[in-house]
Every structure is written in structure tokens, then in C-alpha cells.
Amino acid sequence: MQRTKVVLMAAVCLGAALRIAFLSPMGVAQTDHDNNVLVFEGGRILSITSPPIEHGVLVIKGGKIVAVGEQGKVQIPAGATVRDVTGKIVMPGIVDSHSHIGIDPNPTVSDSQDANEGSGPIQPALRALDAIDPADPNIRMATAGGITTANIMPGSGNVMGGQTAYVKLRGTTIEQMLIPGTIGGMKMANGTNPKGYGTRGQAPMTRMEEAALARGIFEKAQEYKTKWDAYNKAIAAGDKTAKAPDRDLGLDAVAQILDGKRIVHNHTHRADDVMTVIRLADESHYRVVVHHGTESCDVADELAKRHIGVTFTMIDAPGGKPETINFSISCPARLEKAGVKVAFNTDDPITNSRLLLRSAALAVRGGMSEDAAIKGLTIYPAEMLDLQSRVGSLEPGKDADFIVLSGAPLSVYTKVLETWIEGEKVFDRSNPIDLRYATGGFNVISRYPPLQGGGQ
Amino acid sequence: MALAVVLSAHAQNFAVTAEHLYTMDAGPQGGPGLVLIRAGKIEDVQMGAGIAVPNGYQAIHGAYVTPGLIDAYTSTGVSGAYNIPADQDQDESTDPNTADVNVRDSLNPEDKLYQYVNAYGVTTMQVTPGPRNPIAGAAGIFKTAGPNSPFRTVDELAVRLSSAMVFNLGDTPKETYGSNHKAPVTRMKTAEMIREALLQARQYQEKWDRWKEEKSDPGKRPALDVKLAALAGVVSGKTPAIFNVYRADDIDTAIRIGTEFHLKYMLASVTEGYLIRDKIRQAGVPCLVGAVMQPFEDLQTSNATYENAALLQQAGIPIAIMTGYVGYVPKSRVLLFETAIAAANGLGVEPALRAITISAAKILGIDDKTGSLAKGKDADVVVFDGDPFEYTSHVQQVMVQGEVTYQRGQ
Numbered sequence: 072m073q074r075t076k077v078v079l080m081a082a083v084c085l086g087a088a089l090r091i092a093f094l095s096p097m098g099v100a101q102t103d104h105d106n107n108v109l110v111f112e113g114g115r116i117l118s119i120t121s122p123p124i125e126h127g128v129l130v131i132k133g134g135k136i137v138a139v140g141e142q143g144k145v146q147i148p149a150g151a152t153v154r155d156v157t158g159k160i161v162m163p164g165i166v167d168s169h170s171h172i173g174i175d176p177n178p179t180v181s182d183s184q185d186a187n188e189g190s191g192p193i194q195p196a197l198r199a200l201d202a203i204d205p206a207d208p209n210i211r212m213a214t215a216g217g218i219t220t221a222n223i224m225p226g227s228g229n230v231m232g233g234q235t236a237y238v239k240l241r242g243t244t245i246e247q248m249l250i251p252g253t254i255g256g257m258k259m260a261n262g263t264n265p266k267g268y269g270t271r272g273q274a275p276m277t278r279m280e281e282a283a284l285a286r287g288i289f290e291k292a293q294e295y296k297t298k299w300d301a302y303n304k305a306i307a308a309g310d311k312t313a314k315a316p317d318r319d320l321g322l323d324a325v326a327q328i329l330d331g332k333r334i335v336h337n338h339t340h341r342a343d344d345v346m347t348v349i350r351l352a353d354e355s356h357y358r359v360v361v362h363h364g365t366e367s368c369d370v371a372d373e374l375a376k377r378h379i380g381v382t383f384t385m386i387d388a389p390g391g392k393p394e395t396i397n398f399s400i401s402c403p404a405r406l407e408k409a410g411v412k413v414a415f416n417t418d419d420p421i422t423n424s425r426l427l428l429r430s431a432a433l434a435v436r437g438g439m440s441e442d443a444a445i446k447g448l449t450i451y452p453a454e455m456l457d458l459q460s461r462v463g464s465l466e467p468g469k470d471a472d473f474i475v476l477s478g479a480p481l482s483v484y485t486k487v488l489e490t491w492i493e494g495e496k497v498f499d500r501s502n503p504i505d506l507r508y509a510t511g512g513f514n515v516i517s518r519y520p521p522l523q524g525g526g527q
Numbered sequence: 528m529a530l531a532v533v534l535s536a537h538a539q540n541f542a543v544t545a546e547h548l549y550t551m552d553a554g555p556q557g558g559p560g561l562v563l564i565r566a567g568k569i570e571d572v573q574m575g576a577g578i579a580v581p582n583g584y585q586a587i588h589g590a591y592v593t594p595g596l597i598d599a600y601t602s603t604g605v606s607g608a609y610n611i612p613a614d615q616d617q618d619e620s621t622d623p624n625t626a627d628v629n630v631r632d633s634l635n636p637e638d639k640l641y642q643y644v645n646a647y648g649v650t651t652m653q654v655t656p657g658p659r660n661p662i663a664g665a666a667g668i669f670k671t672a673g674p675n676s677p678f679r680t681v682d683e684l685a686v687r688l689s690s691a692m693v694f695n696l697g698d699t700p701k702e703t704y705g706s707n708h709k710a711p712v713t714r715m716k717t718a719e720m721i722r723e724a725l726l727q728a729r730q731y732q733e734k735w736d737r738w739k740e741e742k743s744d745p746g747k748r749p750a751l752d753v754k755l756a757a758l759a760g761v762v763s764g765k766t767p768a769i770f771n772v773y774r775a776d777d778i779d780t781a782i783r784i785g786t787e788f789h790l791k792y793m794l795a796s797v798t799e800g801y802l803i804r805d806k807i808r809q810a811g812v813p814c815l816v817g818a819v820m821q822p823f824e825d826l827q828t829s830n831a832t833y834e835n836a837a838l839l840q841q842a843g844i845p846i847a848i849m850t851g852y853v854g855y856v857p858k859s860r861v862l863l864f865e866t867a868i869a870a871a872n873g874l875g876v877e878p879a880l881r882a883i884t885i886s887a888a889k890i891l892g893i894d895d896k897t898g899s900l901a902k903g904k905d906a907d908v909v910v911f912d913g914d915p916f917e918y919t920s921h922v923q924q925v926m927v928q929g930e931v932t933y934q935r936g937q
Contacts, residue, residue: 178829179822387820387864388643390608391856396639398857420822421856432918483871483918510872511819511832518802522834522873523841 113157119464131471134493164219164472168382168452169416176207186226195321197233213424214498215509217474217487227260227338260338289355292325335359340394342369368402371409382414385430404438414452432481542584545592550900551885564906567929595650595907597887599815600849605633617657627753628664645673646933650907659703663693673932696777728758768792773827775799801838813845818860837873847887867916
């Protein structure tokens with residue numbers, strides 16, 4: 072008790088210590104680095120890509136998963152540190168396919184809000200990574216909710232809002248957060264939000280213009296790409312006189328969409344808006360994920376036959392703007408029945424990152440299968456970000472990103488106990504500072520009154 | 528067909544059996560039991576397993592049965608789902624003192640959210656003006672209407688009109704007016720405007736009292752002032768004041784004003800209440816604890832904690848839970864969901880249920896009519912297929928005054 076108090080005081084007094092604690096939490100065996108082998112034994116393991124293991128073993132080393140299997144059937148390497156997690160649940164770290172943590176930081180004050188570049192509706196050259204604050208407490212709160220990987224996106228005020236960032240929720244710089252080898256996706260939006268320009272007498276004022284602007288940038292990028300393809304072909308053929316076309320930062324990024332290297336993440340709610348997303352993607356042959364998709368279940372067959380996935384934002388009630396008026400918790404279930412893969416996202420700050428498990432649970436309340444709901448937190452969003460070879464399931468060779476839960480993943484009474492990213496513990500509910508990122512109140516830890524029953 | 532069943536259910540007698548009956552009346556909670564409903568009222572309650580359903584009652588069975596839920600403070604009904612100027616009638620932000628406005632004149636029971644919250648078990652709610660005006664106007668307590676309900680007028684839905692006068696402190700009033708260089712620009716001014724208005728109302732009341740006492744001639748009758756007349760009820764203790772507050776220092780300001788004018792008052796939202804709970808307890812003020820799943824929209828809510836309700840309740844402060852006002856998507860919070868988070872974060876299931884049934888009814892002064900399943904009270908009942916707070920449970924049926932307003936699957 073006394074020791075806890077000392078630790079708390081030190082953290083509060085030293086300011087920066089909060090961040091240091093994030094990087095190297097207190098206690099022992101918090102990391103598998105230096106080639107330590109860490110073993111989590113006895114818990115129920117949800118590997119996602121194979122059936123649940125009632126009494127499982129998870130072996131990690133060097134930031135990667137080494138083995139997953141049944142207790143007694145997995146070789147435990149000599150010298151390994153073994154953690155008994157009997158009675159707990161171990162599952163992959165949650166992948167949030169749509170978030171604004173770091174770019175719309177907490178607290179919400181206008182100076183720090185950098186998601187929407189409201190100076191023009193087509194902004195392909197913008198990169199979210201240039202505006203993300205790794206010190207945003209929302210990032211730490213997200214780890215308290217079990218999120219390990221996020222797609223941090225520009226906002227939906229623009230038709231083409233900018234390049235998204237695929238990150239792990241660790242580190243003090245964006246470079247440490249970015250997943251190596253990834254270039255992110257492209258944020259697009261249609262429907263209500265980009266029409267905000269219309270209120271200022273600027274384009275777009277209508278859905279027609281939104282689509283026309285989107286179509287225009289893809290046509291321009293196609294032309295750009297054709298020039299560059301011809302140039303690259305000439306160079307490859309040994310033509311030393313070939314002149315390089317002018318570079319364009321924005322068109323470079325859109326050309327990557329046309330090359331299949333960058334996925335479009337399209338904010339869209341109404342069913343006819345979803346069809347516009349599909350129409351544009353069909354025309355220019357690019358890969359797209361439907362984001363929010365409030366009425367996407369009304370055109371589920373159109374999505375299913377094109378293998379387009381939906382990452383759904385589970386809000387608690389309809390409305391707040393006209394395009395979400397037909398919101399229903401049953402939409403994910405209807406998409407599942409039609410054969411559409413569904414992920415869940417926070418759209419933080421719209422829903423809080425500590426509660427993404429809850430979003431999947433509400434989909435089950437709305438009729439979805441538990442299996443599809445859990446996949447919608449893990450492997451499906453990983454696929455929507457082209458990250459399925461690294462994250463989204465517990466398999467040998469994948470990143471050691473996992474969470475330890477106190478009980479069934481979709482219960483209100485379950486707590487995220489620990490969150491691990493690439494073999495490092497980034498959240499521990501038994502740590503009194505981390506606890507306040509789970510409950511709230513992290514700015515006032517020294518004054519926070521004790522809860523009878525402990526709050527664990 | 529479905530409609531016909533519902534309409535015919537209107538005047539029916541029901542026998543509701545439950546594996547886990549939470550009457551929220553005196554006695555043990557959560558055991559098996561039976562509730563008999565006749566003519567819109569609770570006719571009888573019997574605890575125990577295997578009680579036979581008497582003849583002449585339509586049988587309803589649920590895993591969990593509770594009283595209808597009470598949302599102690601919400602803008603649902605006056606702040607519509609579309610969130611466009613046409614359906615936003617909660618904030619008359621043309622004047623920081625709108626003591627003379629009343630939610631009665633804005634309430635739209637046809638709004639989608641009014642029906643939506645009923646389907647999640649809310650049968651009674653105190654509808655309040657929005658967060659912008661320091662003196663925002665009169666709240667009212669109303670029954671909710673479900674998607675299966677026939678239209679009822681605001682007066683037919685009313686449990687109590689002018690149930691409280693709402694005062695807003697903190698960030699929002701000064702942001703509303705200050706950005707246009709109008710008062711209030713600061714918290715100081717918000718407090719001063721409220722104190723000044725209450726002082727005037729006291730003098731206004733005294734003037735009228737004197738005139739009545741002296742039986743003065745009609746020519747000397749004091750001039751009528753509708754704002755001061757509305758506030759006179761507050762200073763005389765007839766109308767409770769509700770201070771909608773977030774930061775601890777704003778809570779302290781509310782207590783200071785409440786004490787100065789000897790108000791009958793309560794606190795709403797109370798985001799940082801847990802940091803000043805001893806003072807709240809000493810002041811003897813009930814708290815309507817705000818939603819915790821709201822986005823961190825402003826500075827004043829950045830210390831919100833899921834444990835606020837538990838910490839206040841453990842300090843001995845009477846609590847209810849409320850959903851309040853929401854400015855964007857989603858346009859309302861769901862009382863059941865917000866309370867579930869409180870239940871799972873230190874409050875516990877039974878105290879959490881209490882906070883949205885009998886405790887809320889007592890704080891609002893409507894416990895003679897609703898808030899528990901007790902003989903003679905309104906038949907406001909919610910039937911669940913599992914633990915009411917579990918994410919994956921369902922509301923099977925909602926009854927308002929013996930009328931089935933929501934039936935799952937219809």
C-alpha cells in the first residue's frame with residue numbers, strides 16, 4: 072500500500088514519468104526482449120484462425136509468437152519465464168480499423184484538432200502521420216481497451232482527406248509507432264460531411280459534386296500513372312533520353328491506389344452513398360473498405376459479390392445527423408448473413424477506444440454470431456489493412472500482440488488485464504497509473520479517492 | 528396483426544413471472560416472483576418460485592424483470608434525432624436567462640429517440656433544456672412512449688410539469704455567449720447572473736407577498752414579470768433547482784449558490800463529483816450522475832471516470848443516473864448502457880438498478896407513482912431475457928402504465 076503511494080507520487084511529480092512508465096511499466100518480466108522466452112500458460116486461448124483452446128499455452132520470443140497450443144502438448148523451452156493465466160482469456164490484440172487517436176487528441180481543444188484540413192475537398196498529399204501526437208492520452212486509453220494496432224485517419228470533412236497511418240500503439244515518436252513496410256491507406260468520404268463546404272458556398276454542395284470530384288482525381292491519377300509507366304518502361308528498355316514526368320505528391324499517393332498498393336477507406340452511411348462508393352471503385356478498379364456503413368446492410372448483396380468488407384461503427388443510438396438516422400445494431404448481423412466480412416471500429420472520439428470489445432458485443436445483441444464478432448475485432452480488420460500476415464490472430468511467426476482478459480470477451484463485467492505489443496507489456500490493470508487510463512481520471516491520480524472493493 | 532395484439536393489450540391484465548424479480552421495493556431482490564397488473568396499476572407482487580398464474584391474466588415470463596427505468600435528466604424529446612435546426616428545440620440561446628421557457632412547449636413524443644429510449648426500458652424521464660443558458664428554463668417529468676404507443680399529448684404524458692429549473696455552469700454558457708462578446712464571457716459572470724436573477728426573484732416574491740398581505744388596491748398591483756415569477760418558485764423552495772455542472776470548482780459554485788439562497792437543489796452531470804464528494808455529502812445534495820460513454824468533448828469532462836457513480840454512492844450521496852444532452856452522433860445516450868458501465872465499475876448490479884429506479888424516483892419526488900414494483904403504483908415494467916446490464920441481453924418487453932409500448936421483434 073505504502074509502496075503504491077510512493078510510486079504514484081513519483082509519477083505525478085515528475086510529469087514525464089507517465090510516459091516513461093508507458094514505455095517500461097513497473098514490475099518484472101514485462102518484455103521478451105534480449106531473447107527471453109515468455110510463456111502464458113493455462114488460459115483459454117482464442118487464436119481466431121483455429122478453434123479455441125480451453126487450457127492453452129502461448130510462447131513468445133523476440134517480439135514474435137513462437138508457439139500456440141494445448142497445455143502439455145507444447146514444448147516449453149528451458150529457461151523460459153512462465154506466467155500462469157489459468158481462468159483468464161488470451162486473444163490477439165484488437166485491430167481498430169478506423170480511429171482518430173493522436174490526430175484528434177484528448178482533451179478536445181480546437182488548437183490540437185488536426186484531422187480535417189478544411190481548406191479544400193481533395194487532399195491526397197496529406198499524411199496523417201505528420202499530425203499524430205504520440206503523447207495523446209487517448210492512445211494509452213486505447214491500450215487499456217486492448218487495442219494494439221490502429222488505422223489512424225484524417226477526418227471525413229473532405230472527399231479525399233489524406234493518407235492514413237497504420238500504427239502499433241507504442242513508442243514516443245510516430246516513427247516508432249508506424250508499422251514498418253506500410254504506407255497506410257487513403258481516407259475518402261461521401262454523404263453529409265464533405266457537404267460542409269456547401270454551407271460556405273464552396274464545392275461540394277451536393278452528393279453529385281462529391282462523386283464528380285472523386286472521379287476527377289482518379290482520372291487525373293490514371294493519366295499521371297500512364298506517363299510514369301511509359302517512362303519507367305522506357306528506362307527499363309535502356310532509353311537514356313527518356314524524360315521523367317513532373318512529380319506530384321498527391322497523384323503519387325492516388326496512383327498507389329490504382330496500383331493496388333493503397334486501400335481506400337471510405338466513410339459512408341446511407342445505402343445510396345455506399346453504392347456511389349462501389350460505383351467509383353468499379354470504375355477505377357481499386358480496393359475499398361466501407362467505413363461506418365450505417366445502411367450498408369441494405370445493399371449487402373452488392374458488397375458480398377465484390378468481396379468488399381465493412382468496418383462498422385457501433386453507436387448507441389440513431390441520429391446526430393440525418394445520414395445515421397436508420398442506425399440499427401442488427402446491421403452487422405445482416406451483413407454477416409449476406410456473406411460480407413464485418414470489422415468493428417471505434418471512430419474514436421465517436422466511440423471510446425476502451426470499449427471496442429463492447430461494439431462487437433452489441434452486434435451479437437443484434438443477432439451476429441459470436442465467432443464473426445470476435446473476428447471483426449481481429450483478423451477481419453487486419454485483412455482490411457493488408458496486415459493479416461503480421462497481426463489479427465495468434466499464430467507462430469506473427470507479432471506477439473495479445474491481450475489477457477478477466478473473462479468472456481463480450482461481457483460487460485470483463486476487464487482487459489494486460490495488453491502486449493510485440494512482446495512488450497504496454498498496459499497492466501494492476502499498475503495504479505495504468506488503471507486510471509482504464510477508468511478515467513489519469514490527470515488527478517493523487518487526488519483520486521479509493522474505491523471500496525478495489526475496482527480491479 | 529402485430530398492431531392489433533398490442534392495441535388489445537392496452538386494457539389487459541397481466542401476470543408477469545420472473546426467474547429474477549427486482550421489485551426495488553422493501554425486501555430481498557433478485558429471487559423468483561410474480562407481478563400482477565390490472566388497469567394500468569400494480570395489483571400485487573408475490574415473491575417465490577412456482578406461483579400459479581391466476582385466471583384472467585395474460586401471462587408474460589422473463590428471466591429478469593425490473594421496474595420501468597427512470598432517466599433523471601435528458602434532452603431526449605426536445606433535441607431531435609436529425610440534429611438539424613428543424614428538430615433542435617432544447618436551447619433558446621438568445622438570452623442567458625430564459626427562466627420563462629418550459630420544455631412542455633418543445634416536447635415532441637414523435638421523435639425517433641423518444642421511442643428508441645423506451646425500447647431500452649426507460650418509462651419515465653425528466654426532460655430538460657439544453658446546456659447553453661445559465662438559466663435555461665423549466666424541466667418536466669414525462670412518461671415515454673414506445674413505437675407501439677398511440678399518440679399522446681404532452682399533457683397526457685406528463686407526470687409533473689415544471690419539475691425543476693435548470694441552471695448551467697461551466698464551459699458551455701460562456702462558450703455560447705462569450706464568443707459573441709456577450710455576457711457571460713467568464714465563469715464569474717455566469718455565477719453573478721444567476722445570483723442577480725435569484726436576488727431579484729426573491730425581492731419580486733416579497734413584493735407580491737406584501738401586496739397580497741396588505742390586500743392593497745388593484746392599482747398598486749406589482750408588475751408581472753414572467754422570468755421572475757418562474758424563479759420565485761425556485762427561491763421559495765417550491766421548484767427544485769438543478770445545477771448542471773462538470774468541473775469540481777463548478778460543483779463548488781453550485782453548492783455556494785444553493786446555500787446562499789437556501790435552495791432545494793440537486794446536481795446534474797457532476798463529472799468531477801468524485802473529487803469533491805465530501806463537500807457534496809456535507810451539503811446533502813443528491814446527484815444525477817452523467818453519462819460516462821460520452822466523447823471527451825471539452826476540457827470540463829476530461830477527468831470523467833467510469834467509477835464516478837460508485838465513488839459518489841459509496842460516500843453516502845443519493846444518486847440517480849442520467850443521459851443528459853448529446854451534441855452529435857449518437858444523438859442520445861442509452862440509460863441502460865450507461866448504467867451498465869457504472870454497475871461493472873464498482874457500483875454493482877443492485878445499487879445500479881436502484882439508481883435508475885427507486886432512488887431516481889425518490890430524488891425526483893415521484894416515488895408515490897413509479898420507481899418500484901409495489902402495489903398501487905403505475906405498472907411500469909421491463910422484461911429482460913438475461914442480466915439487464917449484460918451487453919448481449921435483450922429487452923423483451925416494456926410496459927408503461929400497463930400498456931405494452933415495446934415488444935421485441937415487432
